[in-house]
Amino acid sequence: xxxxxxxxxxxxxxxxxxxxxxxxxxxxxxxxxxxxxxxxxxxxxxxxxxxxxxxxxxxxxxxxxxxxxxxxxxxxxxxxxxxxxxxxxxxxxxxxxxxxxxxxxxxxxxxxxxxxxxxxxxxxxxxxxxxxxxxxxxxxxxxxxxxxxxxxxxxxxxxxxxxxxxxxxxxxxxxxxxxxxxxxxxxxxxxxxxxxxxxxxxxxxxxxxxxxxxxxxxxxxxxxxxxxxxxxxxxxxxxxxxxxxxxxxxxxxxxxxxxxxxxxxxxxxxxxxxxxxxxxxxxxxxxxxxxxxxxxxxxxxxxxxxxxxxxxxxxxxxxxxxxxxxxxxxxxxxxxxxxxxxxxxxxxxxxxxxxxxxxxxxxxxxxxxxxxxxxxxxxxxxxxxxxxxxxxxxxxxxxxxxxxxxxxxxxxxxxxxxxxxxxxxxxxxxxxxxxxxxxxxxxxxxxxxxxxxxxxxxxxxxxxxxxxx
Amino acid sequence: xxxxxxxxxxxxxxxxxxxxxxxxxxxxxxxxxxxxxxxxxxxxxxxxxxxxxxxxxxxxxxxxxxxxxxxxxxxxxxxxxxxxxxxxxxxxxxxxxxxxxxxxxxxxxxxxxxxxxxxxxxxxxxxxxxxxxxxxxxxxxxxxxxxxxxxxxxxxxxxxxxxxxxxxxxxxxxxxxxxxxxxxxxxxxxxxxxxxxxxxxxxxxxxxxxxxxxxxxxxxxxxxxxxxxxxxxxxxxxxxxxxxxxxxxxxxxxxxxxxxxxxxxxxxxxxxxx
Numbered sequence: 001x002x003x004x005x006x007x008x009x010x011x012x013x014x015x016x017x018x019x020x021x022x023x024x025x026x027x028x029x030x031x032x033x034x035x036x037x038x039x040x041x042x043x044x045x046x047x048x049x050x051x052x053x054x055x056x057x058x059x060x061x062x063x064x065x066x067x068x069x070x071x072x073x074x075x076x077x078x079x080x081x082x083x084x085x086x087x088x089x090x091x092x093x094x095x096x097x098x099x100x101x102x103x104x105x106x107x108x109x110x111x112x113x114x115x116x117x118x119x120x121x122x123x124x125x126x127x128x129x130x131x132x133x134x135x136x137x138x139x140x141x142x143x144x145x146x147x148x149x150x151x152x153x154x155x156x157x158x159x160x161x162x163x164x165x166x167x168x169x170x171x172x173x174x175x176x177x178x179x180x181x182x183x184x185x186x187x188x189x190x191x192x193x194x195x196x197x198x199x200x201x202x203x204x205x206x207x208x209x210x211x212x213x214x215x216x217x218x219x220x221x222x223x224x225x226x227x228x229x230x231x232x233x234x235x236x237x238x239x240x241x242x243x244x245x246x247x248x249x250x251x252x253x254x255x256x257x258x259x260x261x262x263x264x265x266x267x268x269x270x271x272x273x274x275x276x277x278x279x280x281x282x283x284x285x286x287x288x289x290x291x292x293x294x295x296x297x298x299x300x301x302x303x304x305x306x307x308x309x310x311x312x313x314x315x316x317x318x319x320x321x322x323x324x325x326x327x328x329x330x331x332x333x334x335x336x337x338x339x340x341x342x343x344x345x346x347x348x349x350x351x352x353x354x355x356x357x358x359x360x361x362x363x364x365x366x367x368x369x370x371x372x373x374x375x376x377x378x379x380x381x382x383x384x385x386x387x388x389x390x391x392x393x394x395x396x397x398x399x400x401x402x403x404x405x406x407x408x409x410x411x412x413x414x415x416x417x418x419x420x421x422x423x424x425x426x427x428x429x430x431x432x433x434x435x436x437x438x439x440x441x442x443x444x445x446x447x448x449x450x451x452x453x454x455x456x457x458x459x460x461x462x463x464x465x466x467x468x469x
Numbered sequence: 470x471x472x473x474x475x476x477x478x479x480x481x482x483x484x485x486x487x488x489x490x491x492x493x494x495x496x497x498x499x500x501x502x503x504x505x506x507x508x509x510x511x512x513x514x515x516x517x518x519x520x521x522x523x524x525x526x527x528x529x530x531x532x533x534x535x536x537x538x539x540x541x542x543x544x545x546x547x548x549x550x551x552x553x554x555x556x557x558x559x560x561x562x563x564x565x566x567x568x569x570x571x572x573x574x575x576x577x578x579x580x581x582x583x584x585x586x587x588x589x590x591x592x593x594x595x596x597x598x599x600x601x602x603x604x605x606x607x608x609x610x611x612x613x614x615x616x617x618x619x620x621x622x623x624x625x626x627x628x629x630x631x632x633x634x635x636x637x638x639x640x641x642x643x644x645x646x647x648x649x650x651x652x653x654x655x656x657x658x659x660x661x662x663x664x665x666x667x668x669x670x671x672x673x674x675x676x677x678x679x680x681x682x683x684x685x686x687x688x689x690x691x692x693x694x695x696x697x698x699x700x701x702x703x704x705x706x707x708x709x710x711x712x713x714x715x716x717x718x719x720x721x722x723x724x725x726x727x728x729x730x731x732x733x734x735x736x737x738x739x740x741x742x743x
Contacts, residue, residue: 066484067481067484068480068481068482068483068484068489334483359480361482361483363482363483363486365486368661368662371661381671381673383673383675383676383678384676385676386643386674386675386676386677388676389672389673389674390673391480391670391671391672391673392669392670392671392672392673392682393478393480393482393668393670394668394669394670395482395483395486395488395666395667395668396665396666396667396668396684396686397486397664397665397666398656398658398664398665398666398667398686398687399663399664400658400661401627401658401659401660401661401663401687401688402661402687402688403658403686403687403688404685404687404688404690405684405685405686405687406683406684406685406686407667407669407682407683407684407685408681408682408683409669409671409680409681409682409683410680410681411641411671411673411678411679411680411681412678412679412680413676413677413678
């Protein structure tokens with residue numbers, strides 16, 4: 001088994017292995033009321049959820065495709081398999097997970113990470129969670145970490161889920177939010193009670209193995225007053241020639257004085273369309289921190305949004321995007337200041353190479369009631385060759401005078417002087433360029449848990465391989 | 470009259486922000502053409518005021534080595550659509566100065582094509598909006614030529630219920646080796662009812678370029694206000710001085726006494742040397 005933290009020369013085979021699926025487990029491709037009914041029946045939905053799905057389908061059919069951003073012409077949603085029946089029930093015992101699924105996650109280092117450094121872990125394989133476990137002492141503190149479907153059927157949490165599910169990201173938000181509402185499956189539910197601070201993180205890992213399929217997991221996290229959580233999300237899929245779709249949804253509720261750090265390393269294969277929606281609402285004195293690394297997918301639309309809804313709430317977004325050959329990664333963040341004395345800080349880096357295209361897109365909205373608010377945005381882009389592309393499209397929308405909003409952006413290349421200096425110190429040009437890019441990404445890797453920082457540096461090394469000439 | 474889509478953002482963004490384009494009912498007429506020959510020097514001054522048409526268009530072609538200053542002063546209080554198209558040849562230079570004083574509903578579009586090697590485009594823009602003034606300004610600088618330079622600066626002062634959208638795009642085309650582009654907006658907001666939207670875009674299809682943009686929006690830094698108060702100035706005077714300073718960096722670039730006097734008068738600042 002490969003140990004992620006010690007891989008020095010990572011290659012994509014770590015992610016590109018796959019197992020043949022039994023296609024009799026696939027529901028028919030496309031999105032019709034009968035498919036939705038079938039998903040709902042398979043999942044034993046409560047009646048409100050069945051109606052919610054059908055209503056979302058109606059919204060999906062009425063909503064036009066987005067008319068901005070990266071091209072998604074290669075995505076034929078009518079041919080995407082939206083649900084794959086699981087080979088197993090959700091397990092709390094790793095040994096009960098079927099062998100091929102177990103081997104998949106072992107190769108990705110998930111159970112090992114759980115043993116070493118996590119308070120709990122969830123693993124989703126195609127459409128369903130196959131494993132979920134949380135340390136005993138964490139469970140005793142009242143923290144709930146389970147799959148969303150189980151929680152929805154548990155009388156203790158059913159009402160909580162009903163009152164929060166897709167309230168932050170309603171199906172009317174955009175076409176793929178409506179699609180998600182109709183076909184969602186899997187994902188995690190986390191509840192942290194008042195005053196509980198988890199010192200070690202929880203992690204969910206999403207793996208899409210089937211070809212031509214979609215993954216639509218829903219992550220719902222509720223932090224009560226003065227609590228703390230670090231949640232880590234990882235994603236990968238093997239490479240196929242058919243397009244795959246990831247249209248997940250993340251809803252984060254951060255109560256007064258609570259603090260949530262949400263870290264993601266996204267390394268979908270380069271045939272994936274990653275059209276994910278993430279949103280947090282933060283109440284008085286609360287804090288949301290996003291740490292986001294986007295390396296995979298063919299096309300990405302990813303703009304985590306923070307709604308600062310209580311006095312003194314704050315948001316931080318730290319992100320890096322690395323667009324290589326054949327990739328069009330449209331990433332960024334949105335922040336809405338909707339209460340007095342709120343603050344936000346956005347710091348992003350993007351790298352384009354080998355014909356890849358990266359677009360940084362952001363919106364900072366300061367509403368009239370957000371008096372005394374402050375916001376600072378800083379984005380830097382690095383172009384590694386002249387066949388790539390890097391665009392920066394920020395918007396600052398201010399509706400009050402009593403605020404302080406700043407924005408800075410830079411675009412440039414690696415200077416010849418820096419390369420010359422490093423090569424004079426004995427590095428090859430390729431090593432020198434990789435070192436400079438790693439340094440450029442340093443502010444993001446510093447924010448990641450160690451094993452993820454190592455993985456990110458390895459990914460940069462891999463992407464930079466052959467970058468000279 | 471026809472419904473025309475104007476001020477289109479070269480790369481559209483989130484539709485809900487309402488910055489991707491503007492639409493107006495206008496009667497379009499042909500542009501005024503000005504061509505400045507090779508190595509010529511020229512200063513052009515245009516006043517767009519109550520006497521002007523609701524649609525104005527200028528097509529400015531600046532040939533190799535020519536050095537041009539274009540000053541446009543907008544004082545029109547009725548709705549206006551203004552278009553300015555610029556083409557610059559090798560070593561050609563344009564210093565554009567635009568001063569917007571009010572504007573009930575102004576849509577202004579500036580498109581500069583830096584086609585020639587080492588072409589230079591400097592834009593200094595000042596905007597003073599009050600009451601229900603409304604401006605949508607879209608500036609796109611496309612840098613095709615090698616070692617071209619564009620430098621865009623906007624100073625804006627908004628009070629009352631004024632609404633401003635400023636979209637500034639620096640577009641480095643593939644082949645613009647050694648090009649540089651810089652853009653900065655400084656917006657001072659003086660009323661809780663103003664709306665200020667800023668969209669500083671950089672598009673880049675060339676490795677060997679340097680681009681940067683920056684924006685500061687809001688009230689004055691409390692530390693600056695504190696310092697000036699400690700020097701005996703009251704808050705009203707401090708804001709008046711700061712508002713002047715935001716606008717003067719463009720006004721001082723007109724290089725024409727008569728124009729400056731007219732601008733001072735329109736801004737209620739009295740005589741130039743006061």
